[in-house]
Amino acid sequence: MTAPDRTEPPPPTRRGFIDWLIGLGFTGWFASVAYPVVRYLAPLSSSAGGAVRLSAEDLAKLDRGQFVIVRSGEARVIVLQVDGALRALDARCTHEGCTVQFVPGERVVWCACHNGRFDLEGRVLAGPPPRPLGKWIAAREADGGVVVTRGKA
Amino acid sequence: MSQARRGRVLDWLDERYGLRPLLDFLKHKEVPRGGHSLVWYYLGGTTLFFFTVQIFSGVLLLMYYQPGEATSYESIRYLTTKVPFGWLIRSVHCWSAHLMIVSLVAHMFSTLMLKAYRPPRELTWVSGFLLFAVALGFGFSGYLLPWNELAFFATSVGTDSVKGVPLIGQWLLEVMRGGQDVSINTLYRFFALHVVVLPLSAIAIIGLHLLFIQRQGMAPPMVHQRHATARQGLKFFPDFFLRDLLLWLLCLTALVTLVFLMPYGPRIPGIDWELGKKANPLAPAYPGIKPEWYFLWIYQLLKEFPPHLFGLEGPQVALALVTVLLLTWAVVPWLDRRAAREQPSPAFNDLGVAALLFIGFLTLKAWDIGGLRPGQAGLPDAAASARACAFIALGAGAAVTLLRFVLARHRWFVLSGAALLQVTLHGLAGVGYLAAGAISVALAAVAVAVLRRRTPREAAAP
Numbered sequence: 001m002t003a004p005d006r007t008e009p010p011p012p013t014r015r016g017f018i019d020w021l022i023g024l025g026f027t028g029w030f031a032s033v034a035y036p037v038v039r040y041l042a043p044l045s046s047s048a049g050g051a052v053r054l055s056a057e058d059l060a061k062l063d064r065g066q067f068v069i070v071r072s073g074e075a076r077v078i079v080l081q082v083d084g085a086l087r088a089l090d091a092r093c094t095h096e097g098c099t100v101q102f103v104p105g106e107r108v109v110w111c112a113c114h115n116g117r118f119d120l121e122g123r124v125l126a127g128p129p130p131r132p133l134g135k136w137i138a139a140r141e142a143d144g145g146v147v148v149t150r151g152k153a
Numbered sequence: 154m155s156q157a158r159r160g161r162v163l164d165w166l167d168e169r170y171g172l173r174p175l176l177d178f179l180k181h182k183e184v185p186r187g188g189h190s191l192v193w194y195y196l197g198g199t200t201l202f203f204f205t206v207q208i209f210s211g212v213l214l215l216m217y218y219q220p221g222e223a224t225s226y227e228s229i230r231y232l233t234t235k236v237p238f239g240w241l242i243r244s245v246h247c248w249s250a251h252l253m254i255v256s257l258v259a260h261m262f263s264t265l266m267l268k269a270y271r272p273p274r275e276l277t278w279v280s281g282f283l284l285f286a287v288a289l290g291f292g293f294s295g296y297l298l299p300w301n302e303l304a305f306f307a308t309s310v311g312t313d314s315v316k317g318v319p320l321i322g323q324w325l326l327e328v329m330r331g332g333q334d335v336s337i338n339t340l341y342r343f344f345a346l347h348v349v350v351l352p353l354s355a356i357a358i359i360g361l362h363l364l365f366i367q368r369q370g371m372a373p374p375m376v377h378q379r380h381a382t383a384r385q386g387l388k389f390f391p392d393f394f395l396r397d398l399l400l401w402l403l404c405l406t407a408l409v410t411l412v413f414l415m416p417y418g419p420r421i422p423g424i425d426w427e428l429g430k431k432a433n434p435l436a437p438a439y440p441g442i443k444p445e446w447y448f449l450w451i452y453q454l455l456k457e458f459p460p461h462l463f464g465l466e467g468p469q470v471a472l473a474l475v476t477v478l479l480l481t482w483a484v485v486p487w488l489d490r491r492a493a494r495e496q497p498s499p500a501f502n503d504l505g506v507a508a509l510l511f512i513g514f515l516t517l518k519a520w521d522i523g524g525l526r527p528g529q530a531g532l533p534d535a536a537a538s539a540r541a542c543a544f545i546a547l548g549a550g551a552a553v554t555l556l557r558f559v560l561a562r563h564r565w566f567v568l569s570g571a572a573l574l575q576v577t578l579h580g581l582a583g584v585g586y587l588a589a590g591a592i593s594v595a596l597a598a599v600a601v602a603v604l605r606r607r608t609p610r611e612a613a614a615p
Contacts, residue, residue, distance in 0.1 A: 041328045042324060042327060042328055043327055043328070043330075043331050043332045043338065069435045069436070069437065070435070071434075071435060074332060074333040074334055075333075076334070076434065076435060078437075091437070092334075095455075095460075095467075095468065096309070096310040096313040096314060096455065096468060097309050097310065097312075097313035097334075098306055098309055098310060098437075098438040098442070099306075099309075099434070099435070099436065099437045099438050100437060100438075101437030101438070111438065112437065112438040112439050112440040112441075112442060113306065113310055113438050113442055114310075114455060114456045115456070124460065128455065128456060128458060128459065128460055128467050128468070129460060130460040130461055130466040130467055130468070131460075
């Protein structure tokens with residue numbers, strides 16, 4: 001083989017064209033193997049959580065001044081009762097995703113993992129969380145039950 | 154077997170597979186002598202020993218472990234309470250995992266101090282770095298498998314930081330977790346990683362690591378560290394190999410002693426494998442949740458970052474910083490251009506010490522040392538803890554510096570000095586952790602620039 005001329009691009013050859021075709025074939029072959037694997041690994045998006053009705057056990061806990069955490073789809077919601085008013089917030093801390101808890105003595109929602117603190121509206125009071133907790137609506141029904149639904153952003 | 158018969162078996166095999174060249178090679182294999190202590194050549198071997206223990210004990214654990222929402226926790230509880238010696242196998246697996254990390258880290262730092270990574274052995278360092286990453290992956294994925302509370306939250310936090318990766322963060326998070334949140338699907342994925350993907354990767358990379366070492370031989374001491382009367386190397390077979398075996402026996406003894414004295418670990422947060430309560434995704438995280446000790450510095454760094462910095466979210470910046478630090482560590486052989494020319498490179502010795510001080514201080518602080526008073530309820534006092542940890546770090550830093558100055562005749566302390574300055578500013582003067590870090594880095598940069606100007610140019614000439 002002779003060294004290619006540096007000043008002019010080498011003329012297209014049949015060899016070069018076939019190499020290009022083979023390369024394209026391999027790329028397509030690789031992509032057709034990789035695509036199903038990538039799709040397989042990504043989980044199906046779960047249905048968005050709808051309204052959740054609290055169980056009798058949860059209601060009893062609320063009446064005792066304790067907080068409860070319920071699941072709505074993939075979301076976790078913390079429900080608490082302060083001065084007779086119901087409140088519901090996203091239970092997943094916006095910092096690193098730990099589950100928060102209510103500290104009645106200090107009237108704060110607290111995350112034990114990295115010491116993030118939120119007020120009862122979900123606003124950040126202290127610590128590293130970058131965003132407030134998402135709001136949910138906890139409403140008392142006519143029959144005394146409590147239903148939790150996602151709040152407007 | 155008699156000598157003659159052994160010879161005949163060897164001949165028979167040699168006729169078919171040509172073993173003689175291999176035997177000759179092994180006969181002539183040597184470990185370099187005539188410089189620093191031989192101790193440093195054994196640490197890779199002890200890491201390999203603990204890895205072998207992991208494979209054996211792991212296979213035994215697999216005989217009883219059943220991944221699943223209703224079985225993961227229960228099968229481990231059954232294993233440790235009912236199965237004869239089940240507690241022993243689990244404890245060996247846990248202790249050996251921690252000892253393997255200790256041995257690996259010691260091996261890595263000794264490689265750094267001796268500059269064994271200098272050309273032509275750059276890729277041995279890189280493959281070792283990959284093994285370090287695989288070992289951390291083993292620790293992280295194995296932590297979740299008992300499906301207890303501690304594992305659940307540690308994994309929630311650990312995987313959550315992935316969302317900070319630009320563009321593909323959310324996708325990556327869901328792929329890792331098998332959903333939005335940590336669930337039993339996460340456990341299935343981690344199980345596959347822990348018992349199939351990571352072991353295969355580890356064995357492949359260990360093979361490559363050893364192949365590099367076989368082809369190139371172990372790194373000799375650097376020219377300035379060699380004794381004037383350089384001695385002949387130590388024969389690998391049988392001299393070094395038998396010493397290796399003896400050391401492995403000692404490691405096994407130490408492992409078994411620890412297992413019997415403390416079957417559930419030393420009960421320090423991050424080195425504790427009491428099963429505790431079963432994971433409950435609807436229970437709030439409780440105080441004192443800590444990842445394993447070798448992740449504590451990252452855990453603490455996440456705490457030190459404010460919610461927002463440079464228009465990004467705090468955890469994102471922390472993750473970026475850790476990535477940059479680890480990548481820098483991976484390419485040290487190319488950064489250390491003086492060692493490549495067989496010249497002393499004191500800055501990289503100092504880098505190792507600085508890294509240990511940096512990680513050590515964060516780890517101490519993650520344990521809230523000095524911040525918890527006996528009998529006192531509530532949150533640890535962060536400022537008191539920072540002060541106590543700063544005193545410990547300064548004490549250790551002063552001792553190490555003195556030893557280096559007197560024994561190793563080191564004279565370059567810019568980076569370790571910067572690490573200690575940050576600790577002092579933060580712990581004793583009350584400056585914020587990041588501000589103290591920025592001041593220290595800036596001063597270190599100035600000091601390096603001044604030193605470069607003052608050293609004769611010949612040092613930079615090839």
